[in-house]
Amino acid sequence: MDLLSNLVTGFGYLAGVQPAVAIVVGVILGILAGAMPGLSPSMGVALLVPFTYKLSPQISLILLGSIYIAANYGGSITAVTINTPGTPSAVVTSFDGYPLTKMGKPGVGLGTSLIASTVGGIIGTIILIFFSVPLARLAVKLHPAEYFALAIFGLATVASLGGKNWAKAFIAAMLGLLINTIGIDPISGVQRFTFGNYKLFDGFALVPALIGLFALSEVFSRMEEYKLEKGVVAKFEKANWPKFMDYWKLKFTILRSSILGTLIGIFPGAGATIAAFLSYDVAKKSSKHPETFGKGNPEGVAAAEAANSSSVGGALVPLLALGIPGSATTAVLIGALMIHDVNPGPLLFVERPDIVYSLFAALLVANAVMLVLGLWGSKLWIKVTIIPKKVLLPSILAISIIGSFAVHYSIFDVASCIGFGIAGWLLKKHGYPAAPIVLGMVLGKLAETNFRRAVLMGGYSVFITRPVSIILLLLAVASFAVPLMQNRKNSSE
Amino acid sequence: MKKLLIAVLLIALLSVSLFAGGASEGSEASFPTKPIHLIVYTGAGGAGDILSRKFVDIASKYTDATFVVENKAGAGGIVAMEYVKSIPADGYTLMYVTKSNISKLAGASEMNPTAEFDWIAMMQIDPECVITNNKTDVVTWEQVVADAKAKDGKQLWLGPAAGGLDNVTAERIWKAAGIKATWVPFASGGKAKAALLGKQGVTYTGNPGEIIGKPDFSVAAVCLDERLPQFPDVPTFKELGVLGVENEIIWRGFAVKKGTPDAVIAWYDDLFEKVNNDEDWIATYAPKGNKLVHYTRDKFNQIVEEDYKGYLEAFGK
Numbered sequence: 001m002d003l004l005s006n007l008v009t010g011f012g013y014l015a016g017v018q019p020a021v022a023i024v025v026g027v028i029l030g031i032l033a034g035a036m037p038g039l040s041p042s043m044g045v046a047l048l049v050p051f052t053y054k055l056s057p058q059i060s061l062i063l064l065g066s067i068y069i070a071a072n073y074g075g076s077i078t079a080v081t082i083n084t085p086g087t088p089s090a091v092v093t094s095f096d097g098y099p100l101t102k103m104g105k106p107g108v109g110l111g112t113s114l115i116a117s118t119v120g121g122i123i124g125t126i127i128l129i130f131f132s133v134p135l136a137r138l139a140v141k142l143h144p145a146e147y148f149a150l151a152i153f154g155l156a157t158v159a160s161l162g163g164k165n166w167a168k169a170f171i172a173a174m175l176g177l178l179i180n181t182i183g184i185d186p187i188s189g190v191q192r193f194t195f196g197n198y199k200l201f202d203g204f205a206l207v208p209a210l211i212g213l214f215a216l217s218e219v220f221s222r223m224e225e226y227k228l229e230k231g232v233v234a235k236f237e238k239a240n241w242p243k244f245m246d247y248w249k250l251k252f253t254i255l256r257s258s259i260l261g262t263l264i265g266i267f268p269g270a271g272a273t274i275a276a277f278l279s280y281d282v283a284k285k286s287s288k289h290p291e292t293f294g295k296g297n298p299e300g301v302a303a304a305e306a307a308n309s310s311s312v313g314g315a316l317v318p319l320l321a322l323g324i325p326g327s328a329t330t331a332v333l334i335g336a337l338m339i340h341d342v343n344p345g346p347l348l349f350v351e352r353p354d355i356v357y358s359l360f361a362a363l364l365v366a367n368a369v370m371l372v373l374g375l376w377g378s379k380l381w382i383k384v385t386i387i388p389k390k391v392l393l394p395s396i397l398a399i400s401i402i403g404s405f406a407v408h409y410s411i412f413d414v415a416s417c418i419g420f421g422i423a424g425w426l427l428k429k430h431g432y433p434a435a436p437i438v439l440g441m442v443l444g445k446l447a448e449t450n451f452r453r454a455v456l457m458g459g460y461s462v463f464i465t466r467p468v469s470i471i472l473l474l475l476a477v478a479s480f481a482v483p484l485m486q487n488r489k490n491s492s493e
Numbered sequence: 494m495k496k497l498l499i500a501v502l503l504i505a506l507l508s509v510s511l512f513a514g515g516a517s518e519g520s521e522a523s524f525p526t527k528p529i530h531l532i533v534y535t536g537a538g539g540a541g542d543i544l545s546r547k548f549v550d551i552a553s554k555y556t557d558a559t560f561v562v563e564n565k566a567g568a569g570g571i572v573a574m575e576y577v578k579s580i581p582a583d584g585y586t587l588m589y590v591t592k593s594n595i596s597k598l599a600g601a602s603e604m605n606p607t608a609e610f611d612w613i614a615m616m617q618i619d620p621e622c623v624i625t626n627n628k629t630d631v632v633t634w635e636q637v638v639a640d641a642k643a644k645d646g647k648q649l650w651l652g653p654a655a656g657g658l659d660n661v662t663a664e665r666i667w668k669a670a671g672i673k674a675t676w677v678p679f680a681s682g683g684k685a686k687a688a689l690l691g692k693q694g695v696t697y698t699g700n701p702g703e704i705i706g707k708p709d710f711s712v713a714a715v716c717l718d719e720r721l722p723q724f725p726d727v728p729t730f731k732e733l734g735v736l737g738v739e740n741e742i743i744w745r746g747f748a749v750k751k752g753t754p755d756a757v758i759a760w761y762d763d764l765f766e767k768v769n770n771d772e773d774w775i776a777t778y779a780p781k782g783n784k785l786v787h788y789t790r791d792k793f794n795q796i797v798e799e800d801y802k803g804y805l806e807a808f809g810k
Contacts, residue, residue, distance in 0.1 A: 046538030050546050050562075140691030184568075187678055189600065189656035198575060201568035201601065268687045269680060322690060323707050325683045332538030334683075339543055341777070343706030408536075408566055449680065456677050457649055457693065 007129065010357030013058065014365060022059050023362055026066025027369045031377065033067065034074020035086045037211045038403025041071035041272075042328035049336045057340035058358045064336055065316075065359050066366040068329050072272060072309045073117035073370055077377075080109035080301070081384045082233060082396060084215035088206055089272035089308035091438050092280045094214065096293065096300030103296050104236040106385045107378075111242045112298045113305040114374040116254050120306030121367040123258035124265065124313025128320075129360050133346075136321035139266045144454035145462045147269065149472035151447035154274050156480035157281035158436045163294065164487055169436045172427065176440020177447075179204055186445065187452045199412045206441055208404035208417035213434040215400045216421025219393050221428060233392065234385040241378075246298070253283050253299045254306045261307030265314020268326035272308040272315075273442050279307035281479070313363070319344055320356060524584065524760040525558040532563050532577055532588045534570035544745065544778075545589045548616075551774050555767045560587075569597035569657075571604070578609050582750040584757030590748045592800055596658045599804030608751065612797045613758055614765040615746035615788040617778060621662045621738075622715040622727070624689070624697040624704060631695050634714040634733050638672055640695060646673035649694035651685040654678050659698040661807050662716070662741045666698075670735045686710075700743065701727065702781030716741035723782045746793060762789055 013019065026048075033044030045064050052060035075087030080097030093113055100109035127135070155173060162169025182193045183203030194200040257279035264275040283303035284293040293300050315327040323345030325331035337344050342355060349356055384392070404417035424434050454462050464470050531549060535541035542564060549560040565573040570593065577588045590612065598604050606612070625632050631640045641648040652659045655678040667674055674695075679685035682699055689697045690709055697703075697710075701724050704710040712727040716738045720729055730738050747765070749758070768774055769787040779785055788796070 043537065046536065046542075049538050049543070053546075053550060140687045140693075142691070143693060184601065186680065187655055189654065191601065198568045198571045198602065201571065268684050318687060322687065324687045324690070325681075326687075331681070331683060335538050335540060335543045339547070339777075341780075345706035345708075347706050347708060408572070409564065410567070410572075445680075453677055453679070456675060 006353050006357045007360060010361035013354065013358040014361050018059055019062055022063040023066045023366050023369055026063045027070040027366055027373055030067035030070025031074040034071035035077045036403060037078060037084050037086050037215060037399060038207055038406040040087050040207060041068055042332055044071045045329050046332045049332060052336055053339060057337065057342045058355055060336055060340065061355060061359045062362040064333055065363055069121050069312055069363060069366045070370050072312055073374065076113035076305050077381050080113060081106055081381055083218045084396060085210060088210055089276045091210060091435060092276035092304035093301055095435065096297050099296035101234045101385055104234050105240065106234055106382050107241045108298055109301055110378045110381060112301045114371065114378060115247050116302040116305040117309040118367050118371045119254050120258040120261060120309035121312060122364060124262040124310030125363040127262045128313040128316050132317045132321045135266050136317050139268065139318050142267055143466055144450040144457060145466050145469040146472065147450035148447055148454055149469040150270065151443045151450065153472050153476040154278055154443045155439065156476040157277055158439060159480045160281055160284055160483045161436055162433065165431060166484060166487060168432045172432045173436035173440040176437040177444040180441055180444030186449045204416050205407055205413055207407045208413040209420045209441060210438060211400045211404050212417040212420025213424035213437060215396050216418065217424030217428055217434065219396050220421060220425035222389060222393055250299060250302045253302045257283060257303040257306035258310040261310035262314040265311030266317045268318055268324065269446060271327050272311040275307040275311040276304040277439055279303045320348065321346060524757050527585065528559040528561050530561050530563050530586050532565050532573050532586060534566060534573035534594065536566040537564050541589055547777060548768060551768050551771050552764055556764055570594035571597060571602050574604060577750055580750065582752035584749060584753045586750065588748045591745045592743045593658045595797060595800045596661060596804045599801055600656050600808050606801050607794050607798050610748040611751050611753055611790055612748045612793040613761055613790045615744050615786060615793040616769060617745040618784040618786055619700045619743045619782065620715050620717045621698065621741040621743065622701050623713045624699055625711050625713045626689050626692060626709055627711040628709055629692055632711050637696060637713055638670060641672040641674055646675065648674040649677050650674050650696050650698060651677050651679060651688050651694040652698045653682045653685060658743060661804065663698045665741060666738050669737045700782060721782055723780060758790060
């Protein structure tokens with residue numbers, strides 16, 4: 001078989017000092033970039049692009065691909081240990097990861113996220129290797145009506161995210177949607193709520209909002225407790241890492257989330273964050289103990305991390321098979337390839353199989369390297385939780401400010417991060433969760449632009465005449481209504 | 494004795510530094526005495542960022558000056574332009590610019606491009622073109638026109654943001670060809686191209702280089718006076734009888750704040766001329782369908798002024 005022999009050649013290419021160094025360096029930098037709030041995977045990759053000018057295209061792609069894979073895992077480290085998601089998709093990881101840490105079990109959160117990321121990354125890569133061409137053909141067929149339905153399906157998860165607090169979760173999601181309306185209207189080009197200020201033309205950036213809502217609001221809440229002298233985030237006698245059997249119990253959650261994550265990653269514009277939210281929701285609905293989600297259930301961590309890591313393989317599908325970037329990070333990768341006069345697209349498999357298959361092999365190896373480095377690093381990360389609060393809280397504050405500045409090198413972003421921090425703290429005090437705001441911000445643009453695009457292209461009937469769209473919309477209604485009815489039933493009993 | 498030695502050394506050092514300082518003021522050849530910041534309006538890794546870094550890389554062959562690339566992304570370049578506007582006009586802040594910035598300024602800002610900046614070097618001319626999916630029945634320009642007439646305004650043209658350069662180009666083409674169509678804006682050119690591959694629309698408006706390596710795409714026609722040597726089979730709109738869109742291009746170049754000293758601009762002229770003739774620069778950008786040029790400030794400022802007027806007109810301002 002052609003593919004397998006090509007793959008063997010790809011692995012053969014890795015047998016050298018340069019590729020090995022590229023993978024290890026890429027994974028280390030990726031984990032660090034991911035863990036640093038403000039440095040998203042796409043920025044981590046972009047920052048390294050200038051260093052690849054003098055490298056061969058193969059080594060460049062191996063280095064950047066390794067960063068991409070590892071950054072999606074890195075985001076979970078700070079999400080689990082200090083409730084500061086390093087990447088947007090790690091927001092979902094923090095739902096159960098941070099409660100685990102507060103229960104004195106940071107080892108469970110860190111271990112689960114590492115294993116789920118590794119397995120998810122490998123499954124995503126395998127799907128990429130074997131099915132990229134047919135899947136890419138499918139991806140470009142997805143009509144804006146279907147993207148809209150997908151976004152609505154994602155928004156419907158707010159009902160199960162909120163649990164008994166669904167009304168407040170719903171309001172929070174609405175807030176996220178409203179924040180999204182600020183900026184230049186993406187379809188008509190008209191300014192909305194910008195008050196003529198060019199800094200608001202693109203609306204509020206997601207990452208500073210995220211850091212504010214999660215990290216800063218947590219710092220503010222902790223400061224209210226006043227007892228900072230001795231407190232630490234978590235007390236634990238000995239780091240209890242999960243045993244093999246603990247991981248084995250998560251096998252179906254990880255497998256299901258990995259496949260879902262890869263599939264969502266394939267569609268241009270969807271991406272890791274939506275993948276994580278949706279597979280968390282699916283995991284919760286199919287769990288025997290849905291009530292423990294959000295309170296430190298390892299299944300929640302596994303679902304989120306397997307999905308966001310596997311979405312990397314998915315996002316590479318349209319890049320390699322069609323030459324079209326499906327995510328911010330793959331857009332950077334295209335640029336990096338073009339520097340070397342390599343034009344991604346279907347011809348790449350024929351003209352430069354060396355590049356394609358050495359990347360495939362490198363992604364598999366990078367996942368393994370990530371596992372080894374992650375196991376070693378986790379022993380270090382876990383110590384973050386025993387740093388005294390009087391040291392940790394100011395550090396989080398400083399990291400948050402640097403992180404939000406790093407996005408666009410803009411003080412405006414820092415100010416909006418602090419604003420979101422205060423808002424998040426006030427909302428939390430009154431029982432409004434922050435996650436639905438992020439959900440609203442991530443999905444709002446996808447829902448709105450695709451709704452209007454679909455109407456432009458096919459009129460209002462397009463949502464019910466396309467089967468995928470109508471099925472997704474019906475599923476969304478069901479996934480919104482069922483948890484609400486269950487809640488009502490439970491509370492009336 | 495020791496004190497005397499130190500005193501002599503100090504005087505020697507002082508006079509050397511004075512001399513050096515005086516020299517740097519007097520001669521333009523030694524313009525930069527500190528790093529030059531190159532402001533890029535796209536994010537790290539974007540096409541403009543990569544071009545700017547390539548320029549810095551090549552420039553380092555011809556000058557010892559240090560360039561620091563700084564990304565000031567946002568609002569289609571307005572963030573970067575506001576930043577450059579706020580900084581002294583000493584030449585130490587150079588800005589990467591494209592024609593897209595002009596359409597953005599005309600559409601969303603009160604800033605006048607030639608009043609605020611000196612447009613000192615236009616380096617690339619990339620013609621606009623109409624791209625089709627050759628796995629459909631509408632591939633050539635004639636087929637696009639016939640399809641447009643049959644659909645009577647419902648033919649879908651896919652592309653990036655509404656009111657952007659590509660959108661305005663498309664509307665000018667419609668007017669020149671006497672057809673009607675609907676512009677469907679996507680979040681990025683890449684996503685619009687994906688939709689064209691999925692046969693969700695009939696055309697994509699962009700640049701010829703975008704089809705390289707993608708066998709499913711064809712260029713139906715290109716906005717130029719004569720055919721591109723890199724794409725000899727692609728007809729121009731002019732030869733197809735669609736007149737008045739020969740100059741629908743995107744240019745790329747560099748600008749500084751208005752009021753930058755002439756001597757500094759002369760230093761830049763010299764550097765840009767060298768980069769324009771550099772083999773590596775040519776090998777990187779010529780095959781993509783670009784015309785590589787070096788227009789200095791008089792010509793470039795004039796082009797910017799005309800483009801700005803054209804956009805104001807297009808937006809009904």
